[in-house]
Structure formats: C-alpha cells, structure tokens
Amino acid sequence: MNLILKPGDLAALPDDPARLFGREAPLALEVGFGGGRFLTHLAEARPAWNVLGVELSGGSMTRAFKRLRRAGARNVRLFRGDGRFVARDVLPPGSLHRVYANFPSPWPKKKHRDRRLLRAPFFRLLASRLASASGALHLTTDHERYFRSAVRAARSTDLYRMRFTPPPHAALGTKYARRWQDQDRTIRHVAFFSENVPPFSFPPVIEPTPMHHAILQGDLPDLAEFEKIVRQFDGGTVVVLNAYRAVNETTYLFLTLVEEEHLRQKVLIEARPSENGVFVGLKPFGDALSTEGTSEAVDCVTAWLCERGLTVEEALY
Ligand SMILES: C[S@@+](CC[C@H](N)C(=O)[O-])C[C@H]1O[C@@H](n2cnc3c(N)ncnc32)[C@H](O)[C@@H]1O
Known part of the structure; x- marks a missing residue:
C-alpha cells in the first residue's frame, strides 16, 4: 500500500483503518501536520501504532512525504484533505486512540472564527470517533485565545475530561513551534480525554455511489x-x-x-x-x-x- 491515501483508495465510508494500513493496531491521527516533523517523530516513537496524517496543503504533503520516506516509516498514511472529512466519513466510531492538533490554524479574525477546527461540533464528532476508554485529543498551541476557546468548546459538550500540562517535547520541534519559541511566545498544551459517548453517532455524510x-x-x-x-x-x-x-x-x-x-x-x-x-x-x-x-x-x-x-x-x- 502506498504512503499516500487518495479518496479513490477508500473502499467504503467509513472504511476499516486496519485495511488502510494492512494491519490491526491502535490508530493515531494528526490533523494539519505541516512539514511532518511531529508525524515522523510519532511514527518512529510508536512503531506499534498506525499513524494517519491529514493535511490541506499540497506543499506540506510533499515535504512530509519526503521526510517520512527518508525516515523509512512504514506505519504512516498521508491523506490530503480536510481533517473533518476524515474524522466524520472515513473513520468508524471508537477507532481513534490519539488525535494530535499542533499549532492548528488560529483564524484570529472574528469573521473567520467558524473556520477553526476545534469548535463544539468537532469535539462532539470526535467524542464518537475516539476509543471510549483510552482515546484523547492533544492540543498544543501558542495562540492563547484559540486555546481558551477550544477548552470552552470542549467543556460545553460535557463529553471530555481535561488535563493541562506543559507541552510535550516532541510537539515543540515543529516549524511553527520553533517560530513561536524564537519569539518567546508561551506555548500551551491540553489533553482532552473522551469521557462520555455522545448520544448521536455522526454517520458519514458523503455517499459513495457506484460508477455512473x-x-x-x-x-x-x-x-x-x-x-x-x-x-x-x-x-x-x-x-x-x-x-x-x-x-x-x-x-x-x-x-x-x-x-x-x-x-x-x-x-x-x-x-x-x-x-x-x-x-x-x-x-x-x-x-x-x-x-x-x-x-x-x-x-x-x-x-x-x-x-x-x-x-x-x-x-x-
Ligand atoms: C499553523 S500550521 C501548523 C503545522 C504543523 N502542525 C506545525 O506545528 O508546524 C496549520 C496547518 O493545519 C493545516 N490545516 C488547517 N485546517 C485543516 C483541516 N481542516 N484539515 C487538515 N489540515 C488543516 C494547514 O494547512 C496548516 O498546514
């Protein structure tokens, strides 16, 4: 199987992650992996996990692909597209062991706030995709207002328990982490543990149809x-x-x-x-x-x- 997953590789929606990786293993997802430093670290540090990276930018895909190929990573798949599509349509309920969002695009302008990834609808959806006993989303960001709005959004769903800690070392090696550390910005980290299964199962919204x-x-x-x-x-x-x-x-x-x-x-x-x-x-x-x-x-x-x-x-x- 190729390192890069294309929409046409999906056999059904949702698909079976074990099929996409060619083996059963705990699944970790990084949304917005940028140049892929953290993703590569994760794949190397957790060879027993399947690691899925989703990224909107084509340039970032290329950089991450080269980095992963140099590292010889075999437990990774990259998907170019929107993390919300992958979470809602591609992954089945309860399939995610970990989700990482490192320095997600902050969309600081008020009129763009609804473009932020970590809002209440995404937290509700994710609670249905995280494994209920062990699943967690890790957020690392330099953007204090984004951080606070994500915490508020998660809290409003009543589906998560949170743990606030200093950012893990691995999340501080990415391009954006380095840039903000050079500017002495405070970097915040929180882990959201899924505590309750939401009452709604968020079935896929995209209907695969036979060739037409x-x-x-x-x-x-x-x-x-x-x-x-x-x-x-x-x-x-x-x-x-x-x-x-x-x-x-x-x-x-x-x-x-x-x-x-x-x-x-x-x-x-x-x-x-x-x-x-x-x-x-x-x-x-x-x-x-x-x-x-x-x-x-x-x-x-x-x-x-x-x-x-x-x-x-x-x-x-
Ligand atoms: C500020 S950059 C951070 C990149 C990387 N995580 C780092 O720490 O260097 C945010 C990244 O998230 C990607 N992104 C934004 N929204 C996304 C979404 N809905 N799904 C997937 N990727 C997304 C952007 O293309 C961009 O590469």
Missing part, C-alpha cells in the same frame, strides 16, 4: 462555445471549469471541481464516442472517490451536451 455514466446519441458539438458551468445540489457544488479536446480529436475532457461536505475533488469527466453512442462518465484518473457529487458532475456535462442536440439513450446515475 450516460450514453448519448448524436455528434459531439464544437467545444469553442464552452463556458464554465456552476451547479448547486443538495450535498454541495459542481463547477465544470473547462473543456479540452484530446489529441485523438474524438475524446472531450471536462475539468471539474466537486465540493461536498469537507471533501473537495478535482476530477475529469470524459465524453467519447463508443460502440453504443457517446459515453459520458468519470475518467478513472486521479483516484477520485465516486460520490453523489461526481454523479452530479456527469449529469452536468450530459445536460450541456443535450442542450447542443444530443439525446440520452441511457443514464446510470
């Missing part, structure tokens, strides 16, 4: 008139950004952004002549997860082609 496609009759139109298509649907938004003609002249590719709850995928929808007519479907490229959103994307392209004279022979979505 349409067969159309008619000739593919001129691409010159293509303009960006934006479609809102119940679970998110599809934006068909651009259309391309392949070198073989017969296949059209539509570069499409699919945004669903905390899951953002860039996919290619193809339209190409086949034995039965024009096939429109999700191109098996880039390891996309086939979801309700990608199905909407296929429907968007189908609708665009139908507005240009093609007719639907068969639509499987």
